[in-house]
Amino acid sequence: MIHGTETMQAHISHGMRKARVALFIVFFAQGLGFGSLFARLPTIKERFDFSDTTLAILTLALPLLAGVATLVTGTVVQRLHSDIVLRIAIIAEFAALVIIGFADSFAMLIPAWVLMGVAFGTVDATMNMKGVALQTKYRRSIMVGFYAIYSAAGIVASLAAAGAAAAGLPLWVFFGVEALVLLPLLLVTGSSLVNTRIIAERRTESGENALAVKVPWLPVISIGVVLTSAYFIESSASSWGSVYVHDTLNSPESVAALAFGGYSAAMLIGRLSADWLIRSFGVKRVIQVCALVAFGGMVLVVIAPVAPVALIGFALAGGGLCVIAPLAFAAAGSLDTSGVAVARANSFTYVGFLLGAAIIGPVADMSSMRIAYLISVALALVVVLSANNIARRIEPMTD
Numbered sequence: 179m180i181h182g183t184e185t186m187q188a189h190i191s192h193g194m195r196k197a198r199v200a201l202f203i204v205f206f207a208q209g210l211g212f213g214s215l216f217a218r219l220p221t222i223k224e225r226f227d228f229s230d231t232t233l234a235i236l237t238l239a240l241p242l243l244a245g246v247a248t249l250v251t252g253t254v255v256q257r258l259h260s261d262i263v264l265r266i267a268i269i270a271e272f273a274a275l276v277i278i279g280f281a282d283s284f285a286m287l288i289p290a291w292v293l294m295g296v297a298f299g300t301v302d303a304t305m306n307m308k309g310v311a312l313q314t315k316y317r318r319s320i321m322v323g324f325y326a327i328y329s330a331a332g333i334v335a336s337l338a339a340a341g342a343a344a345a346g347l348p349l350w351v352f353f354g355v356e357a358l359v360l361l362p363l364l365l366v367t368g369s370s371l372v373n374t375r376i377i378a379e380r381r382t383e384s385g386e387n388a389l390a391v392k393v394p395w396l397p398v399i400s401i402g403v404v405l406t407s408a409y410f411i412e413s414s415a416s417s418w419g420s421v422y423v424h425d426t427l428n429s430p431e432s433v434a435a436l437a438f439g440g441y442s443a444a445m446l447i448g449r450l451s452a453d454w455l456i457r458s459f460g461v462k463r464v465i466q467v468c469a470l471v472a473f474g475g476m477v478l479v480v481i482a483p484v485a486p487v488a489l490i491g492f493a494l495a496g497g498g499l500c501v502i503a504p505l506a507f508a509a510a511g512s513l514d515t516s517g518v519a520v521a522r523a524n525s526f527t528y529v530g531f532l533l534g535a536a537i538i539g540p541v542a543d544m545s546s547m548r549i550a551y552l553i554s555v556a557l558a559l560v561v562v563l564s565a566n567n568i569a570r571r572i573e574p575m576t577d
Contacts, residue, residue: 190316192334193373197312198320200367201374204305205324207268207360209277210332210338212298215355217339221349224277226287234290238532243295245528248303252521255307261518263369264304268364269295272357274413279350299528300420303521309504310511310520311374319456321504326449327440350389376515401510401571402526404564407557408502409527411476413534414554415441419492422479427549429485440489441496448500462569465505469565472498473558480551495558502561502568503527509571 217235223233254263274297277290305324334413342352421438423429448468456464475494480489510523534554541550 191373193370194312194315194369197308197373198316200304200370200576201308201312201324202327203363203367204264204268204301204308204371205328206331207272207364208298208301208305209328210335210360211271213279214331214339215275215294217336218343218349221343223284225349226284226327233396234255236357238535239291240295240298241528241531243292244299244302247296247299247345248521248524248528251300251303252518255304255517255521259305259372259375260307261368261374263307264371265364267297267300267304269361269370270303271420272353272361275353276350276357279348279353287483295506295529299524302527302563304517304525306507306524307511307520308368308371308515310508311376311515311517313508314376314511319453319461320506322452322456322501322535325500326446326452329446329449333352333442333446334555343408354474393514393516395522397513398510398519398522399521400564400567401506402529404506404568405523405563406530406533407531407560407564408499408506409546410534410537410552410557411472411499411530413531414538414551415450415492415495417535418550419541421573422547423485423488427482427485427488428510433489436489437492440493444493444495444497445500449504451499452504454518461505461572462566465501465565465569466562468498468501469558469562470498471492473555473562474498476551476555476558480548480555497556498558499561503553504569505572509568512571512574513554 219233219237222228251260251263258540270293272398274290278294281287281290287522309321309324312495313319338356374402416438419441420434422429423437424431424434446491452464452468456488472495475496475498476490478491478494479488480491482491507520510519537553538547538550541553
C-alpha cells in the first residue's frame with residue numbers, strides 16, 4: 179500500500195508542494211481581506227455618516243468592479259503569466275484595504291474602494307486559475323481544499339473584526355495588522371507560484387505568444403450557469419436567510435442569525451473533507467450527492483413549518499454546495515490551459531451574488547418570502563441537472 183501511494187505521488191515535485199502552500203496562503207488572504215472589510219462596514223458607515231442607501235451602493239459596487247476586473251483579467255493573462263498578475267493584485271488589494279482604514283474623506287475613500295474591487299476580482303480570477311492548474315499537475319482533487327481555507331478565513335475575519343471593534347481599535351490598525359502579517363508571507367511564498375505553470379514550455383518553444391487563445395463562450399456559459407445558481411443561493415442565504423427565519427417563521431433574532439452561520443459552518447466542514455471524498459468515491463458520485471443534498475436543503479427551507487427545520491435546510495444547502503464552485507472552476511480549466519475560461523467563468527459568480535441579494539426582497543414584497551425562495555430551489559435543481567456535465571469535464575483531469 180505504501181509503495182502504491184509513493185508511486186502515485188512520484189510526479190508531485192517539491193516545487194509543486196511549495197506552490198500548494200503558497201496558494202493556501204493566497205486563498206486565506208483573499209478570504210480574510212474581503213471578509214474583514216465587510217465585517218467592518220458599520221464602522222465605515224459611522225465614520226462617513228452614510229445612509230443605508232449609500233452604503234448599499236458602495237457594497238454592490240465592489241462585486242460589480244470585481245466582475246469587470248475578472249473579465250479583463252482573462253485578456254491580461256494572455257500576455258502576462260497569471261501568477262505574476264496574482265502577486266501584483268494581492269499586494270494592491272491589501273494596500274487598498276489599509277488606505278480605506280486611513281480614509282477620512284471621499285477623495286481618499288473612493289479611489290481606494292475602486293482599487294479594492296478591481297484587485298479583489300483580479301485575485302479571485304487568478305487564484306482560481308492557479309488552483310485549477312496545480313490540480314491538473316497533481317492529477318487528483320485538491321481544489322476544494324483551497325476553498326476550505328477561504329471559508330475558514332471568512333470566519334476568522336468575522337471573529338477578528340468583532341474583537342477589534344470591541345477593543346475600540348482604529349480601522350487603520352485593524353487592516354494594517356492584517357497587511358503586516360500577510361504581505362510578508364505572500365511575498366516570500368509568491369515566487370513558488372511559478373510551479374503552477376503548465377504552458378510555459380510551449381511559449382518558449384514556439385517563440386510566439388502561446389497564451390493568446392480563443393475560448394468558445396458556449397461551454398463557459400454552461401459552467402457559468404452553475405456558478406450563478408450556486409452563488410445566487412449563497413447570496414440569498416447570507417442576505418435574506420435571517421430575515422426569512424425571523425419574519426416568516428416568527429423566530430427571535432438570536433435564532434434567525436444562525437441561518438447563514440449554519441450554512442457557512444456546514445460548507446466549511448464539507449470542504450475540509452471533499453477532496454478526500456472525491457479521491458475515495460470519484461468526482462461524479464460526490465458532486466451528484468452534494469447537488470441533491472443542496473436541493474433537498476432548499477426544499478426544506480421553503481416548506482419549513484418552524485425555524486429549526488429551516489436552519490437544518492440552510493445547513494444542508496451549505497454542505498451540499500461546498501464542492502460546486504471549486505469543481506465548476508476545475509471544469510472551466512478543462513476548456514483551455516491559459517486560464518481564460520476560468521476568468522470568464524469567475525465573472526458569473528458575481529452575477530449570482532448580485533442577483534441573489536437583489537431579487538429575493540422584491541419578489542417577497544410582491545408575494546411572500548417562501549415564494550421568493552422557490553427561485554433558490556429552482557436554481558438548486560439546475561445544479562443537480564448540471565452535475566454530470568461538470569463531472570464529465572473533470573474526471574479526465576483527476577483519474
